[in-house]
């Protein structure tokens with residue numbers, strides 16, 4: 001067996017938001033303990049508002065943590081870096097840049113754009129299946145196509161860790177399944193460490209080596225399951241009995257969590 | 270050659286095969302560049318001038334009016350409403366005595382100096398005010414006060430400060446135009462897509478990079494709106510300024526012509542101003558088209 005290195009480690013991570021009105025802090029994430037191995041594909045699911053995006057933003061270095069420690073390759077994360085790239089929930093493309101110039105945006109910001117970045121962009125545009133759209137404006141693309149550019153832009157900087165925040169949530173079911181398969185194909189070719197947030201349990205199980213369920217706010221880890229299903233995977237797997245067992249287990253956990261948070265909410269109200 | 274079924278070749282057709290000849294009728298129209306709106310608009314203007322000239326015709330043909338039964342129509346005097354040809358003659362005379370060049374040079378100088386200064390300072394200040402919250406807090410009272418005041422009322426002060434030469438007009442044009450530009454630019458910066466800022470930060474963009482790649486292009490549509498509004502304010506500033514006190518200028522010419530009942534000459538001045546405004550707006554539209562190629566075109 002190959003010894004795998006720990007890529008990302010969270011120790012008792014808590015993240016707070018300062019509330020403008022009351023001056024009190026909102027605890028968005030509280031005491032998350034987590035290790036992600038190099039090359040592992042991790043999915044995080046949990047009820048909406050439980051702090052998934054917050055946690056991912058902290059891993060990206062966009063927001064600070066309140067306590068605990070968050071280590072990438074053993075070093076504390078303090079700011080965004082070229083070793084990570086985020087695929088945002090909204091396509092968030094620069095509307096005044098063509099597809100190619102959007103794809104190279106990250107490279108430009110990291111002062112790594114050069115003569116070869118056009119070729120990098122062309123290769124990635126092919127990889128995400130957007131041949132022929134290199135010079136299109138984002139406004140000329142469908143939602144699914146824009147999300148492909150969003151993905152290509154993150155891949156362009158060749159990060160070691162890919163962070164994906166519900167990238168397919170806004171897509172229709174058909175496009176979403178296509179994108180899932182594309183993502184698995186791309187991930188299979190690069191084997192980057194990936195943290196994928198979703199509220200779609202099927203999607204989480206289908207993509208990941210491991211699924212984590214967050215509790216309702218403040219976010220903690222409620223369940224941590226290894227998905228021991230063979231790769232490469234295709235869509236038929238979604239009807240496999242073992243697949244459905246994983247789905248059911250995760251679904252039960254989330255349901256419990258939602259009921260718990262709702263009854264708590266009513267008690268407060 | 271091997272025989273092929275109809276679905277064996279899936280070669281993409283060459284681009285030229287996608288291009289289709291439009292039906293002949295629509296083609297000729299397009300070549301002449303005549304859209305329906307141009308045709309109708311042009312016809313309406315022609316009819317308007319013919320009717321207007323008709324008033325002059327009635328006046329010269331029936332100086333004592335036309336009687337239809339008990340009612341008598343009398344065309345307004347030339348002093349009250351000169352006909353287009355009278356205006357044209359007045360314009361010709363204005364050109365021939367050479368005053369027009371001096372007036373246009375003076376008005377043009379006032380307009381362009383004041384407007385360009387307003388553009389440069391308005392955009393720079395607008396970007397800063399939009400970007401830096403504290404600067405906005407500091408400048409907000411002044412901007413609100415001056416924007417709420419018609420800047421033209423400052424003219425008496427400017428005349429005291431700068432005299433009746435071009436300087437007082439430049440000041441009025443500048444103050445007239447800058448706030449529309451500044452306020453719109455600042456609004457552009459403040460309305461930036463927060464998602465895009467997050468993208469830039471996530472890729473490690475510095476403040477300067479963020480400014481150059483997100484803030485500046487993101488506020489271009491707002492800046493252009495400000496520039497367009499500014500043109501109107503600037504023109505008003507020049508003309509009203511010259512109407513009040515000046516030695517030269519199109520507005521000053523109109524003031525003199527008005528005081529001496531040369532209404533055809535007043536109209537000539539009016540057309541010069543309108544033409545200038547339209548030319549500036551047109552130039553700006555061309556600029557907009559260049560900057561906004563990425564905008565989805567409404568069909």
Ligand SMILES: Nc1ncnc2c1ncn2[C@@H]1O[C@H](COP(=O)(O)OP(=O)(O)O)[C@@H](O)[C@H]1O
Nearest residue numbers: 017026028047048049050051052053054055217
């Ligand atoms: N910028 C912010 N300021 C204050 N509170 C926030 C902010 N962003 C998120 N929150 C709060 O933090 C909690 C977690 O949000 P988020 O991480 O976006 O949840 P999720 O992605 O799991 O839906 C929510 O209750 C939300 O209201």
Ligand SMILES: [Mg+2]
Nearest residue numbers: 052053054166
């Ligand atoms: Mg979220």
